[in-house]
Amino acid sequence: MTKEIEHVIEVEHLTKRYGALLAVNDLSFTVRRGEVFAFLGANGAGKTTTVEIIETIRTPTSGKVCLFGLDVTKKKREFIHRIGVLPQGFNSFDRITVRETLQYYARLFGCRNADLDGLIALADLKDKTHEQFHKLSGGLKQRLGIAVALVNDPEVVFLDEPTTGLDPHARREVWAVLLDLKNKGKTIFLTTHYMEEAEFLADRVAILSKGRIVALDSPGHLTESHANYLVLTLQAVEERASEIIRKMGFAPVQDNHRNIKVRLERADDVQKILNAIQASGATFRGLDVRKPNLEEVFLSLTGEAGREDHAGGWGAE
C-alpha cells in the first residue's frame, strides 16, 4: 500500500520488439505520486511506445508495468477510471462538437457529474463549445484533447507530445494548464521532444535514446552532472576576435550573424577572453554567459551533438 502511494507507475525491465526492431530496451523506472515526470527523446527513441504500453494501448514483449500497483496487462478495468490520456496527435469524431465530445467521454467513464463547463473553460474553448471537431485548428484540437484527458478527474494524466504543432503562445497556454494540474496534485507523465518544455514543467526527466534511458534526474541535476561548463556568446563581434580566441586554445563557433559561441570549462576563462579581445582592439555589441540548458545535456547524452553544428546546437531554443 505504501509502495502504491509512493510510486503510481512502476516499470521493470520493459522491452518491446516490432519484429527485428527493438523499440524499447530493458527500461526500468518509477513515477512518484504528484510529480511531473517527463520522457525526453528524439523521434523514434521509444517514448510513445513506452507510454502506450503503460496506457494499455500496446502490449509489452517482456517486462512488467504496474499502475497503482496493478499489472497493466491484466488489471486494466481496475485502474482505467483513474487515468487520463492525451494520445499523440489527438483526434476525435469529425462531426461532433466540442461539448458533445466531452459529454461522450464523460459517459464512457460514467461521470454523470463531470464539470464540462469547467473543462471547457480550463481548455479556453468557451467560444468553440458548439464547433464541430473537424472545424477546429490543430491547437484547439490539442486543447480539447487535454480537456478530454481530464474528463474523469484522473489521478494520473498521460500527455504524449501535448504541444507539438502549437504556436509559442498556445504552447505556453498549455503549460499554464499543466502547471495548474500539478498544483492540484495530479501526477503528470509528459512525453515531449521540446527540451524547454521538459525543463519548465518536469520535476524529473528521463532522457531516452534508442529505446534506453540514458539519464534520469531533475533538470537541474541533469544539467549540473552532465553539462558542467559555461557558454560565452559574443554578439556582432569583429572577425579577428575568432582568431584570437582560437589561439588561446578554445574552439569558437561563428554563426551567420557574426555571433561567436565558446564553450568554457572554467568561469575565469570568460575574463581572459574578454581581456584578450579588448587588448586587440576588436569590438563586439554585447555578450552573454550562461550555464548550458537541458538541450545541451540531451545532445551530449544521446550522441546527437556530433551531427549538429555546435553553434546551432548551443544556441537553438
Added chain:
Amino acid sequence: MNLRVIGANLVVDIKSFYREKTAVFFRIAFPVILILVFGTIFMDKDDLSFDLCVQDLDQTKSSAQLVQTLTGSDRFKITTIAPDLNAAQYAKDHKLNLILGIPAGFEKSLMQKMIIADPDASFALTVVYDPSASAVTTKMQVLDAMLAVANQKLSGKPPFLHLVKTSILAKKYRFIEFFIPGIIAMAVMTSCLFGAVNVNAELRQKGVLRKLATTPITHTDWILSNILYQFLLAALATVVILLVSYAVFHVRLQINAWLPVFVVLDVFAFVGFGMILTRVAREAESAAAAANAFMFPMMFLSGTFFPVEMMPGFLQKFARILPLYYVNEGLRASMVSADNTAALGYAAVIGVFAAVVFVLGIMTTTLNEDRT
C-alpha cells in the same frame, strides 16, 4: 457489455450520420433514386410504346386501315410523312431510326389475296432503319409480331401452335416488385460494408481508437454498438425504400417476418466482412478500395439489377458463391413469391456465411494497437 457505453456510441454515430450529408445521400437517398429511375424505366415494360414513322405510298383505304391498326395497337405512336419525300434522307435529317413504308400496290395485292384467294400472293412492306440505334431491333421484333398476327388473320384459320401462360406466382408481379428486394439487399450491404470499413480503418488511422483503448469501453461494447448502429441504418433505409415504392409505384409485396430476418443477416454478414477487409487493408483509402472491389461485382453479378439467368453459365455459377445472391433471392422468395421453404434455404446459407465472417471479424477487430 455496458449499455451506457453502447448508448454513448450510438448517440455519436447517429449525430455523425445526419450531419454528414454525403452519408445520408449514399445510404438513404441513393437507393431511393435507383428505385425511382429503374422503376420509371421499367414500370410498364409489358406496355412499352415506341415511336414509329410511316410513309404511305399507296394512299388507299386499305393502307390507311393498316396505319390505323398499328396506331390502335398501343405499341406504336404513329407519325406519317408525305409520300413524295425520300424516306432515307428524311430519316437522316430528322434522326429517325425506323420508317415503315407501305409501297404503292398494297390494296391491289390485298384484294388479290382475299378475293381470288391466291395462296402465293404476297406483298413486301419496306423499312428504312438506322442499324446503330439500339431500339431498332426491339421495334422490328414488335412489328414482326404484329404482322404475324395480321397474316394469321388473313389466312382465316387459327394458329396450330400457341402458348397458354400459367404464372407460378399467385399474383401478376411487375419488374419493380422483383427489383425492390434487390435494392434493399444492396442498400444494406453497401451501408454495412462501408460503415464497418469507415469505423475500423478511418478511426484507427486517425488515432481515435487508440484514445478509446484508454477508456472503459470494451471490444464487445464497441462491436455491439457498431452493429446496432448499422442495423438502425439498415432498418431506416429499408423503411424508406418500401415507403417510396408503395407511394410511387403502388407495389404489392409480402411484408412478413422474413424481411427483418434477411436484413439482420445482411447486416451481420457485411459488417463482419467489412471488419475483415479492414484487417487486410489497414489504411482507410485502401480498405475503401478493397470494399469497392468486392461490392461492385456483387451488385452486378448477384441479381440485384437483372436476373442471374441472363448471364453466361460460368457467371451464373460465380453468382451463386456471392453472399448477396442469397440475400437477393431470399428476399424475393419471401416478398414476391411468399415461398417460405425457399426463403428458409437462402436464410440458412447467408446465415452460415454471416456467422463465419462475423466471428472472424470480431477476432480481427480490436481497439488495441498491437493485435491488429
